[in-house]
Amino acid sequence: MDLVHPVPPPRRPAEQLEPVIGAARYARLRSAANEFKAAFGDRTVWNVNSTAAGGGVAEMLQVLVGYVEDLGIAIRWLVIHGDADFFAVTKRLHNGIHGYGDAAAIDPAEADHYRSVLLANAAELRQLVRPGDIVLLHDPQTAGLAGPLADAGALVVWRSHIGADTASEASEAAWEFLRPHVSAAHAWVFSRRSYVPAWLDSSRVWIIPPSIDPFSAKNQEMDSGTAHAILATIGLIDGKAGSAGRFVRRDGILGEVTRPASVIADDLPGPGDDVLVQVSRWDRLKDMAGVMHGFARYVASRRDCHLSLVGPAVTDVADDPEGAVVYRECLAQWRTLPAPARSRIMLVTLPLDDVEENAAMVNAVQRHASIVTQKSLAEGFGLTVAEAMWKGRPVIGSAVGGINDQIAPGTGVLLPEPADLRGFGLAVRELLDDPPRRNRLGESAHAYVRQNFVGDFHLLRYAALFSALRAGDGQR
Numbered sequence: 001m002d003l004v005h006p007v008p009p010p011r012r013p014a015e016q017l018e019p020v021i022g023a024a025r026y027a028r029l030r031s032a033a034n035e036f037k038a039a040f041g042d043r044t045v046w047n048v049n050s051t052a053a054g055g056g057v058a059e060m061l062q063v064l065v066g067y068v069e070d071l072g073i074a075i076r077w078l079v080i081h082g083d084a085d086f087f088a089v090t091k092r093l094h095n096g097i098h099g100y101g102d103a104a105a106i107d108p109a110e111a112d113h114y115r116s117v118l119l120a121n122a123a124e125l126r127q128l129v130r131p132g133d134i135v136l137l138h139d140p141q142t143a144g145l146a147g148p149l150a151d152a153g154a155l156v157v158w159r160s161h162i163g164a165d166t167a168s169e170a171s172e173a174a175w176e177f178l179r180p181h182v183s184a185a186h187a188w189v190f191s192r193r194s195y196v197p198a199w200l201d202s203s204r205v206w207i208i209p210p211s212i213d214p215f216s217a218k219n220q221e222m223d224s225g226t227a228h229a230i231l232a233t234i235g236l237i238d239g240k241a242g243s244a245g246r247f248v249r250r251d252g253i254l255g256e257v258t259r260p261a262s263v264i265a266d267d268l269p270g271p272g273d274d275v276l277v278q279v280s281r282w283d284r285l286k287d288m289a290g291v292m293h294g295f296a297r298y299v300a301s302r303r304d305c306h307l308s309l310v311g312p313a314v315t316d317v318a319d320d321p322e323g324a325v326v327y328r329e330c331l332a333q334w335r336t337l338p339a340p341a342r343s344r345i346m347l348v349t350l351p352l353d354d355v356e357e358n359a360a361m362v363n364a365v366q367r368h369a370s371i372v373t374q375k376s377l378a379e380g381f382g383l384t385v386a387e388a389m390w391k392g393r394p395v396i397g398s399a400v401g402g403i404n405d406q407i408a409p410g411t412g413v414l415l416p417e418p419a420d421l422r423g424f425g426l427a428v429r430e431l432l433d434d435p436p437r438r439n440r441l442g443e444s445a446h447a448y449v450r451q452n453f454v455g456d457f458h459l460l461r462y463a464a465l466f467s468a469l470r471a472g473d474g475q476r
């Protein structure tokens with residue numbers, strides 16, 4: 001295999017979920033797994049996406065594939081290969097679906113390239129996938145595989161992790177491009193109903209929100225001493241680490257954060273200082289620059305607080321070609337800030353050489369934050385929101401896309417106008433001034449995520465979808 005590569009996440013004991021989700025939910029998960037095995041025998045479930053690390057899809061596959069394996073179901077995860085031109089096209093499709101960019105201008109040569117890269121990947125996949133196997137394709141990067149794999153006799157489900165609540169010229173153009181590819185799948189999954197294009201047969205559409213894993217290095221319990229140690233080790237707070245920044249790896253072995261982050265800062269916050277944090281890829285739609293300017297203009301001079309903008313190392317997310325450009329733009333803008341504001345703002349990139357070490361860094365960053373924000377201009381779901389809520393952090397999120405599904409009344413703050421920097425600054429200041437409210441929001445946030453966004457529901461929905469597919473009705 002030259003193009004397609006397996007990712008083997010370690011098996012994760014499903015029974016560890018029981019204390020978190022309770023006996024009744026755990027029993028449902030077990031019996032769904034048994035029913036699935038009885039119905040599907042040794043058929044394999046294949047997940048196919050375009051990166052093993054960085055971004056929400058990889059984050060979820062790392063976890064869910066491990067649990068499903070432990071439940072005794074044959075499941076595999078494969079990553080396709082594409083070149084820079086291919087990912088430039090898929091990024092335009094990604095932005096287009098969110099209502100931005102120039103997907104309409106994708107020319108026939110670029111469309112041909114998209115098709116031919118995926119046909120080459122499909123040829124390798126067809127050597128692995130047997131008729132009757134289930135193939136779960138993730139996002140526009142894989143849509144062109146649906147036809148070839150359906151022709152090979154697989155049951156093909158295509159999942160879009162992105163979407164916009166309202167159609168626009170850009171989103172119509174991206175969907176028009178994808179339509180012939182996507183239409184070849186037997187069923188489709190979206191994170192929200194409003195993301196579903198009108199031309200899809202709604203009886204074969206499933207709505208399945210994403211989920212987080214309480215035991216991953218990203219979300220596992222971490223005491224404040226360890227969080228401090230990690231932040232000091234990677235260079236995000238002033239002072240010495242004191243102890244080792246340890247975390248538990250998926251295979252149960254202890255890991256330790258040792259690599260430094262790359263930090264751009266004039267000054268570092270002390271361990272006890274308030275910090276506002278946004279963790280995300282360097283993607284324009286996450287609006288790191290907007291967070292920076294909103295903070296500089298409306299918070300920095302009025303409250304004693306720091307801002308940390310944290311994303312992955314820009315060369316490391318294979319399918320995100322704009323990352324480096326967006327990061328450089330933020331850096332250039334940071335340099336032009338007035339010195340007093342600039343001294344409160346850090347730009348941080350975290351190494352992705354070891355995905356779990358990177359996750360432990362994110363865990364420490366989120367846990368240490370006084371407030372976590374996700375001021376996206378568009379957002380499919382926004383796992384970073386659920387991650388921070390799970391950690392009992394008060395979250396200020398834009399009222400866009402899936403963030404609306406996560407921040408229920410009393411569990412965080414929704415910004416009605418994501419581009420309104422003044423409104424954003426005001427929301428930050430209000431929360432900084434009211435620690436009891438921050439605690440209340442954090443507690444409700446944790447409970448809400450436990451109730452709605454832990455992986456068992458996610459897996460149960462997939463099991464129901466696959467059973468319906470097998471029964472040939474695809475009904476939701």
Ligand code: UDP
Pocket residue numbers: 054055056057059218279280281310311312313350358359362381382383384385387
């Ligand atoms: N993330 C990470 N390391 C980083 C930056 C981000 O692991 O350095 C993770 C983040 O914690 C979250 C995922 O990337 O799990 C981003 O998912 P989200 O749904 O928020 O956005 P997406 O990137 O899928 O648009």
